[in-house]
Amino acid sequence: MAAVYPLIFAALLFSVGVYGLLSRRHAVLVLMSIELMLAAVTVNLVTFWAIAGDALLTGQVFALFVMAIGAAEIGVGLAIIMLIYRNRASVNIDDADLMKY
Amino acid sequence: MSVPEVVMLATGVVGGAAALLVVTSRNVVHSALYLVVALLAVAGVFLVLGAEFVAWAQVLVYVGAVVVLLLFGLMLTRAPIGPTGQGNELGKAMPLAVALAVFAGLVALIVTSYGGEVIALEHVPPAALGEVLYVAWALPFMTLGFLLTLALIGAVVIARREEGEGPLPEPDPDEPEAAEASPPDSSSWPQRQPEPTPDEREVSA
Amino acid sequence: MSSVAWLIPALPAASAVVIVALGRKMPVGGAEIGILSLATAFVLSLVLAVEVFGANVAATTSGVGEAFLHTARVELAPIGAGDSLFAGIRIDGLTVMMFLLVTFVSLMVHVYSLGYLHGDERFTWYYAVLSFFSAAMLLLVVSDNLMLLLVGWELVGVSSFLLIGFWWELKANSDAAIKAFLTTKLGDVGLVVGVVALWGQFGTFDIAAITAMVGDGVQAGGAPLDTGLLSFALIAFVLGVVGKSAQFPLHTWLPDAMAGPTPVSALIHAATMVTAGVFLVARLYPLYSAAPAAQATLAVIGAITLLMAGLLALVQEDIKKVLAYSTVSQLGYMVAALAFSYTAGIFHLFTHGFFKALLFLGAGSIIHAAHSNNLRDMGGLAKVMPTTFATFLVGTLALMAVPPLAGFWSKDEILVEAAAAGGYTGSLVLVVGALGGALTVLYMTRVLYLTFAGSFRGEGHPHESPRSMTGPLVALAVPAALIGLVNLPVEAFQPYAFSAWTMFSLEYWQTHPIAFEPAIAAVAVGLALAGFLAGWALYRALPLGDDDPARRLGPVSTVLAEKYYLDRLWTDLVTRTIVRDTAAPAAVTLNDEVIDRAVAGAGRATVATGRRVYDDVDQRGIDGVLHGLATSTWWSGARLRLSQSGNVQLYAGAMLTGVVVLAIVFAVGEVS
Numbered sequence: 001m002a003a004v005y006p007l008i009f010a011a012l013l014f015s016v017g018v019y020g021l022l023s024r025r026h027a028v029l030v031l032m033s034i035e036l037m038l039a040a041v042t043v044n045l046v047t048f049w050a051i052a053g054d055a056l057l058t059g060q061v062f063a064l065f066v067m068a069i070g071a072a073e074i075g076v077g078l079a080i081i082m083l084i085y086r087n088r089a090s091v092n093i094d095d096a097d098l099m100k101y
Numbered sequence: 102m103s104v105p106e107v108v109m110l111a112t113g114v115v116g117g118a119a120a121l122l123v124v125t126s127r128n129v130v131h132s133a134l135y136l137v138v139a140l141l142a143v144a145g146v147f148l149v150l151g152a153e154f155v156a157w158a159q160v161l162v163y164v165g166a167v168v169v170l171l172l173f174g175l176m177l178t179r180a181p182i183g184p185t186g187q188g189n190e191l192g193k194a195m196p197l198a199v200a201l202a203v204f205a206g207l208v209a210l211i212v213t214s215y216g217g218e219v220i221a222l223e224h225v226p227p228a229a230l231g232e233v234l235y236v237a238w239a240l241p242f243m244t245l246g247f248l249l250t251l252a253l254i255g256a257v258v259i260a261r262r263e264e265g266e267g268p269l270p271e272p273d274p275d276e277p278e279a280a281e282a283s284p285p286d287s288s289s290w291p292q293r294q295p296e297p298t299p300d301e302r303e304v305s306a
Numbered sequence: 307m308s309s310v311a312w313l314i315p316a317l318p319a320a321s322a323v324v325i326v327a328l329g330r331k332m333p334v335g336g337a338e339i340g341i342l343s344l345a346t347a348f349v350l351s352l353v354l355a356v357e358v359f360g361a362n363v364a365a366t367t368s369g370v371g372e373a374f375l376h377t378a379r380v381e382l383a384p385i386g387a388g389d390s391l392f393a394g395i396r397i398d399g400l401t402v403m404m405f406l407l408v409t410f411v412s413l414m415v416h417v418y419s420l421g422y423l424h425g426d427e428r429f430t431w432y433y434a435v436l437s438f439f440s441a442a443m444l445l446l447v448v449s450d451n452l453m454l455l456l457v458g459w460e461l462v463g464v465s466s467f468l469l470i471g472f473w474w475e476l477k478a479n480s481d482a483a484i485k486a487f488l489t490t491k492l493g494d495v496g497l498v499v500g501v502v503a504l505w506g507q508f509g510t511f512d513i514a515a516i517t518a519m520v521g522d523g524v525q526a527g528g529a530p531l532d533t534g535l536l537s538f539a540l541i542a543f544v545l546g547v548v549g550k551s552a553q554f555p556l557h558t559w560l561p562d563a564m565a566g567p568t569p570v571s572a573l574i575h576a577a578t579m580v581t582a583g584v585f586l587v588a589r590l591y592p593l594y595s596a597a598p599a600a601q602a603t604l605a606v607i608g609a610i611t612l613l614m615a616g617l618l619a620l621v622q623e624d625i626k627k628v629l630a631y632s633t634v635s636q637l638g639y640m641v642a643a644l645a646f647s648y649t650a651g652i653f654h655l656f657t658h659g660f661f662k663a664l665l666f667l668g669a670g671s672i673i674h675a676a677h678s679n680n681l682r683d684m685g686g687l688a689k690v691m692p693t694t695f696a697t698f699l700v701g702t703l704a705l706m707a708v709p710p711l712a713g714f715w716s717k718d719e720i721l722v723e724a725a726a727a728g729g730y731t732g733s734l735v736l737v738v739g740a741l742g743g744a745l746t747v748l749y750m751t752r753v754l755y756l757t758f759a760g761s762f763r764g765e766g767h768p769h770e771s772p773r774s775m776t777g778p779l780v781a782l783a784v785p786a787a788l789i790g791l792v793n794l795p796v797e798a799f800q801p802y803a804f805s806a807w808t809m810f811s812l813e814y815w816q817t818h819p820i821a822f823e824p825a826i827a828a829v830a831v832g833l834a835l836a837g838f839l840a841g842w843a844l845y846r847a848l849p850l851g852d853d854d855p856a857r858r859l860g861p862v863s864t865v866l867a868e869k870y871y872l873d874r875l876w877t878d879l880v881t882r883t884i885v886r887d888t889a890a891p892a893a894v895t896l897n898d899e900v901i902d903r904a905v906a907g908a909g910r911a912t913v914a915t916g917r918r919v920y921d922d923v924d925q926r927g928i929d930g931v932l933h934g935l936a937t938s939t940w941w942s943g944a945r946l947r948l949s950q951s952g953n954v955q956l957y958a959g960a961m962l963t964g965v966v967v968l969a970i971v972f973a974v975g976e977v978s
Contacts, residue, residue: 001105003218006146007211009113013120013139015204020124022196022959028174029129030955032136035167036120039143042159050150050220057225057233060152061241064234067155067162068245072252074167078174079260085178086262093955100952199959202966210973239385240502247498254488 006047014040027081027091031074038070105222109149116142133171137164150220154227308357308376308397314350314405315444317343318412322438329430334420336430340437341416347444348409351402358402359807366801366815373809374398377450377514389510396450396513399808400588400652404447407659408578410785412440414778415573418667421774422569422674432472436573439465443578447585451511452501455586459497459550462579463490469574470566482565489559493549500542507535517592533597540593540600543586544607551583551637554611560634564626568670571626576633576666577659584640584655591648591810601645605731608642609738611635616745620752624679625669628753632705633662635742639720642735647723649805649820653793654720656804657712661704661786664779668698671775672757675768681756683764691770695758697779702754704786706747706834709827715790717743721830722795722823736826743830744837751841795822 013036020033042063049059084096119138126132140163147156234242321343329336358374365371379394416436423429442465446458464487471483501511508516509526523531547553552560563575574580587594587604594600612635619631636658644651671694676684688695704711707718717739724735762768770776793804800806800820809815949956 001103001109001149001220001222003215003220004211005106005109005113006150007215008208009109009116009146011204011207011211012113012117013143014207015200016117016120016124018203018962019196019200022199022955022962023193024124025955026129028171028178029124029132031174032123032132032171035136035163036123036139039140039159039163042155043143043146046147046150046152046155047220049152050222051215051218053221053223055233056237057230060155060225060230061234061238063147063152063155064158065241065245067158068249071162071167072249074170075252075256076259078170079256081174081178082260091178094953096954097952100950195959199962199966203962206966206969206973210969235385240506243502254491 003047003051006043006050010040010043010047012040013037013043025092025094027084027093027096028078030093031077031081034077035070035074038066038073042066105149109146112142112145112149116146129175130172133168133175136171137168140164140168149222151222151224152230153225154230157227308354309378311350311354311376311397311448312378312395314347314354314409315441315448317347317350317441318437318444319441322434322441325430325434325437329434336433337416337420340433341413343437344409344413344416344440347440348406348413351405351409354397355402355406355807358397358399362399362806362809363802365812366806366809369812369816371812373811373815375514379450389505391453392451392512393454394450394512395448397448398810400585400810401447403652403656403808404585405444407656408440408443408447411573411577411659411663411782412436412443414663414667414782415569418572418670418775418778419567419569421772422670423567424772428472432469432567435465435468435472436570439469439574439579443582446582450513452504452513453511455513455589456497456501459546459582459586460494462574462582463487463494463550466490466563466574466579469570470563472566472570476565479565482559482562486559486563489556490549493546493556496542496545496549500539500546503535503539503542507532507539513589517590520593520596531596536593537597537599540590540597541603543590544600544603547583547587547604547641548607549583550586551580551641552634553583553607553638553641554614557611557615557634561622561627561630564624564630568626568666568673571630572663572666572670575630576662580633580637581640581655581659584637584644584651587641587644588648588652588655591644592814594644602731605642605645605735608638608640608645609731609734610638612638612642612742613738613745616742616749619749620745623681625672625681625684625753625757626666626679628681628749629662629665629669632665632746632749635746636662636705639717639739639742642739643720643723645731645735646727647719647818648810648814649793649808649818650716650719650723652808653804654716657704657716657786657789660782660789661701661712664697664701664782664786665705667775667779667782668694668701671771671779672698674771674775676762676764677766678764681753684757685759685763686761687768688758690762690768693770693776694779697776697783698758699754700783700787702750704790706750706838707743707830708834709831710790711787712785712790715793715795718822718827718830719793719795719820721826722821725823725826726821740830740833744833744840747834747837748841751838752845755841755845793820795820 017033017035017037017040020036021030024030024033045059045063045066047059049057049063052059081091085091088095116139119135119142122135123132123139126135140159144156144159144164147153147159318340321339325336325339329339332338361371361374365373374397376397377394379392382391382393384390416433419432419436423432426432439462442458442461446455446462449455449458467483467487470486471480474480474483504516505511507525508519510516519525520531520536525531525535549556560575560580564571566575594604615631615634615638619628619635622628622631636654640651640654640658643654671691672684672687673679675687675691675694678684700711704713707713709715721736721739724732724739726732792807797819803820805820806815
């Protein structure tokens with residue numbers, strides 16, 4: 001099978017994730033977009049493992065690691081969103097702009 | 102065109118379409134459900150590539166846990182679950198341009214570097230992955246478990262209601278603005294004050 | 307007998323489950339199950355002790371054979387590299403000593419709590435967690451490999467968390483529980499690192515195997531032992547010890563942990579759990595003796611801790627906090643002792659467990675009667691609480707190291723070993739330890755006077771506690787007074803003594819005899835006497851009203867009451883003193899005096915030049931240029947400011963754009 005199929009799929013997922021990350025204001029949607037980008041990375045890792053085919057299955061193991069990191073990130077991210085919601089009564093990401101000029 | 106390629110194309114098209122719907126859907130809950138489809142498609146790609154265990158882990162972790170967690174987050178923040186309407190201050194053009202540039206760059210890179218590459222598909226049963234994971238990767242694996250514990254504790258600490266923090270603001274159905282009003286004593290993080298736009302300030306200066 | 311030794315931790319574990327399941331339906335709310343299981347475990351421990359100690363004594367008297375060691379294990383799961391995870395037990399002198407201490411103190415606390423927590427709404431839950439803790443602690447001491455030890459270590463941490471926050475309705479209590487949990491977890495990071503590092507070095511978690519390899523000077527694969535790597539792992543362990551055994555600088559959780567019920571403080575935060583760190587070092591003692599760097603670390607940390615905590619105990623107003631800091635100080639003695647001598651460290655652990663548990667239970671009885679933790683609300687209790695007074699006095703004298711009570715023998719042994727070791731660390735521990743002894747006497751004299759002498763200053767009418775509370779006090783007073791005699795430093799007695807019972811190898815026992823130095827004992831007793839006289843002079847004749855003489859130490863007491871300002875270090879010293887009082891004025895001076903003048907000078911020169919040119923050049927032109935510059939700077943600043951919008955998505959977009967641009971630049975560079 002040609003290697004470009006899964007790689008292009010991953011690139012598509014990543015770009016879509018970038019678009020969502022930049023264009024949506026709902027914080028949970030931003031988290032979802034980040035999940036899409038992470039999924040793209042796992043696809044890449046598994047594909048490169050399939051191309052290289054090493055004995056330690058490095059790509060697959062790292063895909064699992066990325067998944068775990070993603071889960072941790074979602075947990076902490078949602079906790080932060082809850083905190084913002086409690087303090088500002090809003091989950092819009094551009095309302096959390098205390099760092100502005 | 103071989104069977105794996107057809108399956109790969111099909112899952113790719115479905116996954117890509119679902120991903121697009123995730124970021125464009127007006128309803129946040131619909132986005133979460135499209136995310137399920139997109140992540141299942143990713144799992145399908147893993148299966149085609151022979152990474153069986155990773156595929157099932159993807160289904161369990163993402164579809165089973167992460168999306169449920171996201172839905173809980175939506176529920177607990179009592180955020181507008183219906184259509185959210187407008188995008189953010191950036192508009193649509195700039196994100197679209199950046200995303201397209203990223204996509205174009207990646208595709209160009211992939212085609213030039215891996216254009217002729219062919220994958221010899223090989224199925225790795227979960228047992229084989231387990232043997233590698235718990236032997237060669239045992240210590241990184243344990244470290245990862247430690248990281249997850251820390252993230253758990255961190256999430257609890259962050260989301261914990263501190264003493265003196267007000268109760269959740271009750272959205273009043275009669276007054277839509279009530280949801281925007283400040284909680285009783287959120288002094289640690291002051292509400293945004295209405296402030297003059299830069300232009301107004303410039304005029305007054 | 308040792309083949310059924312696994313029953314000793316299993317019984318309290320089973321009892322915890324049964325109490326949760328059936329406790330509410332039992333006539334005494336499940337307490338009887340806990341007491342029964344601990345009593346059985348204690349009897350089993352005694353039987354086991356006869357066997358193990360007997361075997362060790364047989365070896366020391368005959369001079370042949372080896373220290374008693376029984377291990378048994380079942381495989382749980384293969385973890386690769388030829389190793390597996392095991393659940394195994396290891397029965398030797400140290401394990402049995404801890405068995406005796408834990409089961410006895412736990413039994414006493416179980417009985418005592420009948421009266422102390424009588425009528426509490428979560429009575430049954432309390433007994434379930436208490437039994438669970440006992441099981442976890444026994445698992446910790448019996449495990450034959452580091453992984454299982456780690457499991458027990460974390461389980462005692464969890465039960466400690468549950469019991470400190472037992473009355474969680476009060477925010478301070480649940481905060482204290484979280485603080486204790488997180489602080490000890492910080493130390494546990496070191497423990498995990500140490501376990502992993504040892505596994506990396508030796509390829510096994512098995513303590514006996516690691517000890518044997520270190521004894522032979524090899525590591526995994528038969529390579530020669532890398533002492534640096536070993537020291538790294540052992541110092542990482544020290545971090546775990548610092549967390550669990552409340553050593554400087556992670557000691558802050560222990561005084562806060564006094565928020566829990568007093569019997570819990572007696573069991574967990576005085577006698578058993580906090581000694582887990584000391585136990586760990588003792589368990590790995592053969593390793594530590596191969597790593598002098600790690601031993602020096604122990605000595606320094608222990609010395610700092612024992613002196614610092616002893617001083618802090620002097621100004622506490624809460625009777626439990628005095629005892630808590632005293633515990634921290636005594637743990638410092640143990641940690642420092644283990645830098646020089648196996649027997650001295652664990653002997654102090656053993657005796658301290660009894661008399662400090664007694665003191666805490668006595669304090670609980672006092673608090674029960676006076677309805678206050680505060681020393682100011684006490685006084686004159688000797689008359690109304692004779693049993694509590696007598697037993698508390700025994701515990702105090704033992705802690706003060708008055709001969710021939712328990713504390714004297716163990717503390718003297720530490721000083722003798724430190725003197726024998728010599729060098730910087732030995733001298734440090736000797737001097738600090740002797741001073742700490744005087745401090746101990748001083749703060750305990752203060753507690754005695756404020757609690758029992760004079761007249762009652764609190765409200766209500768105090769009365770003696772019920773039988774279920776005084777009974778354990780009496781039962782603990784006996785070992786607190788006499789247990790020191792099991793290790794009398796007499797040469798002829800040594801083959802039958804504590805040092806022989808708990809030895810880990812015959813060779814070590816033979817080469818490290820227990821000695822007695824009359825000079826050191828005399829100095830220690832003299833210092834203790836001086837401490838007592840100072841306490842007597844300070845606290846005897848003063849009006850026992852609001853005026854606590856500890857406050858009369860002047861600025862010293864202020865420093866102590868503020869816990870050495872460690873908490874305020876950042877807020878006061880760094881932000882206020884350095885930034886506000888030093889750096890900021892310096893910056894102002896620099897600004898006013900140097901830069902301003904330079905600028906002013908330059909300005910004057912410019913003005914002079916300007917005046918000269920003024921006549922020749924069209925004023926409007928210059929003016930226009932200057933105004934234009936100023937205005938354009940201001941204008942562009944106002945525009946540029948907008949880029950700092952606080953909108954993270956804009957930042958992310960800018961970052962990604964930058965990445966794309968950079969990628970294109972590099973790609974073009976690569977191609978061309």
